[in-house]
Amino acid sequence: MIPEPVEPDYEALPIGTGLGINMAAGALAGISEHTVMFPVDSIKTRMQVFSASPAAVYSSIGNAFTRISATEGARVLWRGVASVIAGAGPAHAVYFGTYELVKDLAGGNRPGHQFTATSVAGAAATITSDALMNPFDVIKQRMQVHGSKFRSGWTCAKTVYRGEGLGAFYVSYPTTLMMTVPFTAVQFTSYEYLKETFNPSGHYSPVTHVVAGGLAGGVAAAVTTPLDVAKTLLQTKGTSEDRQIRGARGVMDACRIIWGRNGVWGFFRGVTPRVVTFMPSNALCWLSYEFFKKVMGSYDRVPER
Known part of the structure; x- marks a missing residue:
């Protein structure tokens, strides 16, 4: 009797498929992630910016969408998406490639919930990918704010560089790391835990990845929102007419401004x-x-006979 072919363990694929496949998958995933939800991200940026203009103050997502669509057109919510696409591909390739490599080296592929290994791998992935993505994020947010004069990422980049120097693209990098390192640690640890809990067999399960990924992202996003507000203030300060905001030099200055204007x-x-x-x-x-x-990864497999 001929034995039936054995399906390879899906969760074992990262080790066998190689760094290149993990990076390519990460690049495609990053572009998909950022483009689909970009309009909501634009609303988030606008709600976080401290503006003196009543037209730029929104009470909710629905209120923001209605007012922006009525006064500026819904297309404005996509402004800056090209910058994200340009940066998200290589940044996420580095992100997932680093994550899988460090997780494997730290023992994260051993059986059981390896919280320390996944947290360390997530932090390492964030530090490397954010160094690449931060300038693109600055351009994106400068284009997202209310009344932005920029219509292309290249024009925005040249204007920021000429007016504020190279440092403007990295003034928020320390704050970004303070936010994204714990975000990624929480996200990856939660995701790996939920994935193993919902799908202990380790077989490919789209439903599991959607549910685990969504829950992990929501928890990490809520926990790190305070630092995201500070990051937005630093990245968009060049568009503000407020002298105190324009003079903010780092996360402590940003936090003092936020506390002074709105409290907790x-x-x-x-x-x-x-x-x-x-x-x-x-x-x-x-x-x-x-x-x-x-x-x-399936292309690298040799079919059982």
Whole structure:
């Protein structure tokens, strides 16, 4: 009797498929994630910016969408998406490639819930990918704010560089790391735990990746919103006419301004659209990543006979 072919363990694919496939899958997942939820991200940015213009103050996602669509047109919510696409591909390739490599080296592929290994791998992935993505994120947010004069990422980049220097693209990098390192640690640890809990067999399961990714993204987004508000203030300060905001040099200055203007609630400006953005986008990111990893990894398999 001829034995039936044995399906390779899906969760074992990252080791066998190689760094290149993980990076390619990550790049495709990153582009998918950012483009789909970009309009909600634009609303989040606008809700976080401290503006003197009543036209730029929104009470909710629905209120923001209605007012922006009526006064500026819905297309404006896509302004800056090209910058994200340009940066998200290589940044997410580095992100997932680093994550899988460090997780393997730290023992994260051993049986059981390896919280320390996944947290370390997630932090390492964030530090490397954010160094690449930060300038693109600055350009994106400069184009997203109310009344932005920029219509192309290249024009925005040249204007910021000429007016504020290279440092403007990295003034928020320390704050970004302070936010994204814990975000990624929480996200990856939660995702790996939920994935193993919902799918202990380890077989490819789109539903598991969507649910685990969405829940992990929502929790991480809510926890790190205060630092995201500070990051937005630093990245968009060049568009402000407020001298105090324009003079902010780092996260401590940003936090003092936020506290002075809005108190503790100021640190949670835009928390709803941030969670609404990250739950589906994170679910899509993990679904895309695991799907592309499985599809591309399948080419490396030798069929059983």
